[in-house]
Amino acid sequence: MQTHEIRERFTNHFLAAGHSVVPSASLILEDPDLLFVNAGMVPFKPYFLGQQNPPFPSGKATSIQKCVRTLDIEEVGVTTRHNTFFQMAGNFSFGQYFKEGAITHAWTLLTDPIDQGGYGLDPERLWVTVYLDDDEAAEIWETKIGVPTERIQRLGMEDNYWSMGVPGPCGPCSEIYYDRGPEHGADGGPAVDDTRYMEIWNLVFMGKERGEGTGKDSFEIVGDLPKKNIDTGLGIERVACLLQGVDNVYETDLLRPVIDAAQELTGATYQGDGPDAVRFRVIADHSRTGMMLILDGVTPSNEGRGYILRRLLRRIVRSARLLGATGETLEKLMNVVMDTMTPSYPEIAENRERISRVSVVEERAFLKTLESGTHRFDEAASSILASGSTHFSGEEAFALHDTYGFPIDLTLEMAAEAGLEVDRAAFDAAMSEQRARAKADNKAKKHGHADESVYREWVDNHPTEFIGFSELSADAKVLGLVSHGRSITEAKEGEDVEVILDVSPLYAESGGQLGDRGRIISGTTVLEVNDVQKIGKRLWVHKAKVASGGLDLGQTVTAEVDPDWRHGAKQAHTGTHLIHAALRQVLGPTAVQAGSLNRPGYLRFDFNYTEQLTREQLAEIATIANQAVDDDMPVNTIETSLDEARKLGAMALFGENYGSKVRVVEIGGPFSMELCGGTHVEHSSQIGPIAILGESSVGSGARRIEAYSGMNSFRYFSKEAALAANLATWFKAPTEELPDRVSQLSEKLRDAAKQIASLRREQVLANSGKLLDDAEHVGDFTLLTRRIPDGVTSNNLRALASDLRGNLHGRPAVVVLVSVDGDDKVPFVVSATKEAVDLGVNSGDLVKQLAAHLDGRGGGKPDMAQGSGSNIAGLDDAFASVRADLVSR
Template sequence: MQTHEIRERFTQHFVKAGHTAVPSASLILEDPDLLFVNAGMVPFKPYFLGQQNPPYPNGTATSIQKCVRTLDIDEVGITTRHNTFFQMAGNFSFGQYFKEGAITHAWELLTSSIEDGGYGLDPERLWATVYLDDDEAAEIWEKKIGLPAERIQRLGMADNYWHMGVPGPCGPCSEIYYDRGPEHGQEGGPAVDDTRYLEIWNLVFMEKERGQSTGPDSFEILGDLPKKNIDTGMGVERVAALLQGVDNVYETDLLRPVIDAAQEITGAEYGTDDTADVRFRVIADHSRTGMMLILDGVTPANEGRGYILRRLLRRIVRSARLLGATGETLEQFMTVIMDTMTPSYPEIADNRERITRVAVAEERAFLRTLESGTHRFDEAATKTRGTGAKVFSGEEAFTLHDTYGFPIDLTLEMAAEAGLEVDVAGFEAAMSEQRARAKADNLAKKHGHADESVYREWVDNNPTEFVGFSELTADAKILGLVADGVSVTHAAAGDEIEVILDVSPMYAESGGQLGDRGRLVTDGTILDVTDVQKIGKRLWVHKATVVSGGLDLGQSVRAEVDADWRHGATQAHTATHLIHAALRQVLGPTAVQAGSLNRPGYLRFDFNYTEQLSPAQLEEIALITNQAVDSNLAVNTIETSLDEAKKMGAMALFGENYGDDVRVVEIGGPFSIELCGGTHVDSSAQIGPVAVLGESSVGSGARRIEAYSGMDSFKYLSKETALATGLAASLKAPTEELPDRVAQLTEKLRAAEKEIANLHRQQLAAQTGALVEQATEVGKFTVLTHRLPDGVSGGDLRTVATDLRGRLAGRPGVVVLASAEGEKLPFIVGATKEAVELGVKSGELVKLLSGYVDGRGGGKPDMAQGSGSKPAGLDAGFHALREELAGR
């Protein structure tokens, strides 16, 4: 049975049982505790916590959720049961059925025949585990399901008490295992051997809320959840391995084709060597996870989600090279995994080019890094052998890992080829120290879910009616007042308060558009609204300050949007859509929005793209955008179903979860069609001019365009025009000739500076003969310490020091020079060959001098440089240096 069919059977089983089928959420959600969605229940957290009522008719739901867990990336492939990306099939009950219902639903699907829509698993090979004191679940398994008591085992908190690892919902669980047979391990059930007995389903009886950890396997229980809930998860990949009769999750229809492609590319053979097999599995697993992350809008970067993606892609490249690949590989791997995953995720088809572009760009960048890292390894290995040692430093191996992305296995292989061993213990010590720092940093940043329970009553029973698409004012009733997270009944002058209204014309921040500004007015009372935020996508929270008067719960007010603010914000938001459309015309469909910010008169637009834009491309984007403005294109909004919107070609944002009904913003027919809930102008001419300020990098594979719109654009362009006019007048040249004239002047200036520098060096060279005469004998050495005139650069200091050292050749000479350059004091120490033979190390003398001038530096025994910030200490430093040489 193919994986796609396994997914379909699961969904249909629970839909027939009255559950609402919910599409998978993006891997990226706005959750402070998670980089990625790591469990099927994550999108349903507000319902489990009682912050919102579930919007499902029967209070039950089912989903096949995309998940990524990356805590043990280095262990991937070593075991054959775990993937970094996996699909968690789940059924959920929010206060409806509990233990008996969950267990019965799972058992029926697993054991029903293929003809009846089930998976047809042999019930005699199924085992169950329950939490230590969960007599109720054990009794259901034995009395209701008929599972023999000997196939029901009780396990502790580490195995059978579920939580997310952070504050949130939790509860005991019951897990279902499949006995794969004696060839896979010893008898005795999952308590004895969880390799032979493969866990395939986890039934969580969610009834508690946990707090912060109090130990490795303990945490504070904050209390009961509002309702007893069910959260179950069936591992799609594991069930696929069983139903397809393969040995592990890497040999199913989704991942085995990648392994086959890797065999063809590398020439290595899967299944003949344990080490090679791990590399094959890393390639398969990481190719799929990397592809799915890129699909959901992640791009490689040096931190956060982007760092995880970068690490995954680079591990693929390294593994392929260790297996024998010599060229680029990611494009082929991505093509295969996209083919296998598209039946379950049709959106892959529309993103193939972008996914490939991101992956290939990262591979090429890494191959360049790999080359420089190999050079670093060669230098370190040569140095190691030069000292007669046979062990490559663990610290050096860590540097290769941390700076150049070398895994320890690559370093081990290269070291073996060089006839060296590696200090693995030293490497692991450095890695442990880094992990400890990262863990401490992560814990410092991590916090529990935001407590939004104070808003729950309004979210569920009194969602805000937004009328701001057509009205800028509205009469409203105050349904709630919140101060410092607590519901209150009154606000006085000077108070900062959150106001909940039954009706609001004010736009709540979302989709990159900032919330409206405005006022709430009633008899003798004025509130300035400085921000509007959404809670649960249904409730508008108006953050305001009471300017005068007072406010009571239940009062009527007039809500007024700041018309100037709204006008500027709509201009910027619609301009963002035009720039997005222009980008795709110029750069192609792989330039996809990755984020935006719109405020009155200004916009920034982030997009996934791997190359810097040329001035010509930027100019063309600005031209297309302003041509659209000049064409006075109609801006239409259409409310329709998500399926219909996709058929229209409407673009959606990554990481955004849309409901069944969506709002489409269409500008000029096919020119721009996007899903968007923001406010917009009625026609493009109302935007006014759009001034594109430039573009920049915001991370690997991500670029940003910034622009002004409306009057802000006019003011900016007027200022630029005035500047150009003034410059043209000063240079006595037409404005169109300014670039050439400025280039000519710049060239002349460079030539003059070069000539001055040459004259300066000639003057310094002329002084060296006289400077040699100032050298004095200090113990065994001929020493020259001298402060040159201010303004001599570090490079010129090296030139003079090299000349003077040459003039002292044949005797143990030491030259020490310095010169103030602005706020810095560059200095240099040079030693002749004879001085070095007597034990002089210029680097040590630089460090000595640094202590007197608040500086730092280093170098080789015969020449070292530094820079300080305290010129007043130079004479004392010269004296200390002479004293040091005198004592040798």
């Protein structure tokens, strides 16, 4: 029984029992405790915790939830029962049925005959466990279900009591195990050997409430829940092992094809145990998990979910290389995974190109890392061997890891092959030291400074006095000059220098607002300031170029802000506040700022939100923001304590670290109130018009709005108006009629395209009889291969292939049609009569052969399959491959 059928039977079983079918949630939920959904009940937590009422009229639900657990990535493949990605089928009751209902539902599905919708498992091979004192569950199993007493075992809290690890719902469990036979282990039931006796279903009787405590068994049961709930989970992959007659999850229909593809790519053979077998299993497991993560919007990065994905993808590449692969592997592996998973997750089909692109880009980047690291390893190994030693130092292994991103396990493998022994203890020590340095170095890296110690004296004893909120010019003294990380005493004409002043009116970059531009002058000396950065939150570092004259330490100067720059920056920054307020009005309080960039005339605003905004939402946001501009709201600033600011209702943004005194920017009373240290206009009308340019995704759960402010908005609107005027002239219609005119023209073009397609189809179908004259006899089959005139769509090809197949019924025949559509794509279709299918022909397999020659992909059923490629030059070879296939039968 294929895995997708196992899923369907589970869903149908509980649908028939009155459960609401709930689609799988994304692997990424807004849960601060989880990187990924790791259990089937996670999406239902708010209902079990009483935070929300279940939205299911029956009070019962069922789902097959995507899950990922990555705590022990290194252990993947060592055992053959666990995967990082798995599918947890569950049924849930919220105050409806309890122990007897849950047990009956589970037993019926497991043991009912296959022709009655069940899994057909032998009840004599099923064992159950219950909690130590759960006499009620034991009684149900024995008297209601008929499980012999000797196959009911009682286990303690470690095994048979469930909670979420925190105060809240909990309850005893009953688990169902399948006896795989004496060849898999010792007699005695799951209490003796949980390898022979495989757990397949866990029933949680959630009727109690737990108190504080740690671990699985060191907490107090404080009482009963108001309602008794049921949370059960059946492992789809484990049931697939049993129903497909294989020993482990890697032999099932979802993962074995990936291992087979890995064998083709590497030339190695998957058999038995040992390092090679583990690597094959790593490839299979991680390929599927990586694909599902990319499907749900995760992209490789160096932190959080993206880092987990990067580790998975790189472990695939690394394992394939160790097995003998020499080229790229991820595209083929991902295609195989997508083929196996699409029947259960149809949305994969729409995301194939994106999934493939993300994985290929990551692999190519990592292969460059491996290439450079391998070269460095070879040099080091040669030097060590030439000296007569076999000791590969931990420091050298760490340098490979730190400088080249070379994985330690690959270093260990290559060293062993070269007869060298790596000092792993020294490597681990170096890694620990690096982690200790990471936090200290992080801040310096953000500011682009190799070492901040050069600024320490000024940070501690001479912090900058910023007067830029009220002044655009100030007399100041040069306290320090820095060049290339060193303190200097003078800067000459043409040199770049960092200038530290005792007083400055120039704003230092923070809160998303770029640093001011301006000048530092003294007599004939002029320095153009192109950036201002803040060190230690106390010191302003003016990055400047000496345009004329020279500057000496201790010199008195005048620092001036470029007024046009500041005006534009204030407009953009204040406009960001209006956009934020408008967003929250339209989308609700969950749309919180996650980052911003403000420069004169332009703003970029990132916010946490999981869905693309509609045109109507964007228009409403723009209207609210510009209405706030037109209302000429006063912009006030208040300096107060953080606690007082919070009492006022001011928003603190995305994890900023605020001091004891904060600056609250309030616009129009309740319209907007945020903690912000930036520069702002005095009245909202001074922002000028705000032109929203668009909205896009910047990662999983994060969106971005870009907009112009002030004169940039005016220029943008003017350009748009000129474009509309030109179109109005071309269409000879008023601008307000343009949408209708464009729509009418588009409709006419679509109709014309449909008519052309219809005429082509009719023409091709009219000539279908003549096409049969070209059929040839290949072995026991009739074969028709034909390139159809260009411009015929895939739908028309399919209709023609179906028509031709109908004319060939009664004999084993195969029809192969190929065309080139208007977008230079190469659609192709394979159709086989029933007689051909009975002789073993599979159109889906033949389509994949065509795809290999036409640089495309495809799939389908045995009697009809289709695909699309991009290389018509491979047509002759594609047809030849089909002929060869039929001849061989």
